Amino acid sequence: MPSELKLGLIAGNGRFPFLLLDAARAEGRQVVVAAIKEETDPEINERAARDVGITVHWLSLGELSKLIETFQRAGVRHAVMAGQVKHKQIFSSIRPDWRLAKLLLNLRTRNTDVLLGAVAKVLGDEGIELISSTAFLEPLLAQEGVLTDRSPNEEERKDIEYGLTVATGLASFDIGQTVVVAAQACVAVEAMEGTDASIERAGELMRTLNSEDAQDAASTLRRSLTVIKLPKPRQDMRFDVPVIGERTLETMIRAGASCLAIEAGRTLIFDREFLVRRAADAGIAIVAVAPRMTL
Structure with missing residues (x-):
């Protein structure tokens, strides 16, 4: 050949x-x-x-x-x-x-x-x-806009805008691609543990803060989690391309997250139809944004 x-x-x-x-x-x-x-x-x-x-x-x-x-x-x-x-x-x-x-x-x-x-x-x-890992999979790249029936609510939009600022700043240091936010406060940042583990860590932290013993102290953080996953500003599409799929969504559900924001054109979505249905069942909004888009 x-x-x-x-x-x-x-x-x-x-x-x-x-x-x-x-x-x-x-x-x-x-x-x-x-x-x-x-x-x-x-x-x-x-x-x-x-x-x-x-x-x-x-x-x-x-x-x-x-x-x-x-x-x-x-x-x-x-x-x-x-x-x-x-x-x-x-x-x-x-x-x-x-x-x-x-x-x-x-x-x-x-x-x-x-x-x-x-x-x-x-x-x-x-x-x-x-060569680029998306060379054969361009149809799987996220298109800009809300991907689910439910759009992010006002609180989630604020969290996305704040999370975009944090994620964009961190991405340039190659620390990780994911930031988890609640009530415009950064709950977790991805490091070597990977996206799913950072979401799980955020869920554990919020469960602790929202427990009965910590209710008064955590009143300002008693919100659902919003997950923001972005490529680096100068992402090399040959490797480490952001991907979301069933595992990410199931991790979000277990963590109590209600919204996911990704970047359009540079994030791969696996099993899109299943993902949208599962997100709808769980009440999760998914939106693909342009870099630093104002929501």
């Missing part, structure tokens, strides 16, 4: 790799999957067993040389990253090979963007171009 029809897929966790895999195969691409032992769902093997156009190679997070060799042997010249790799995995569980160890020693900072950008450069130097 011509090399331009081959695609390398660096697969993290969740459904993202499977959606990208299906979209690439629908375009006639042969897909060479680099499955990460610490993250990728083993179901990817079953998917490959049913489709001769898919091959799967398992490797660990720190095996950068093996990744390059795998793609080069298969004749891969273009690759995508799809699926989350937990930040704490990258910085705690990783056992770097010589090539990655050398790269890590030369990093000016140890945040995810810098690390993945450096990996992308190494791949490029070896003849493997890393």
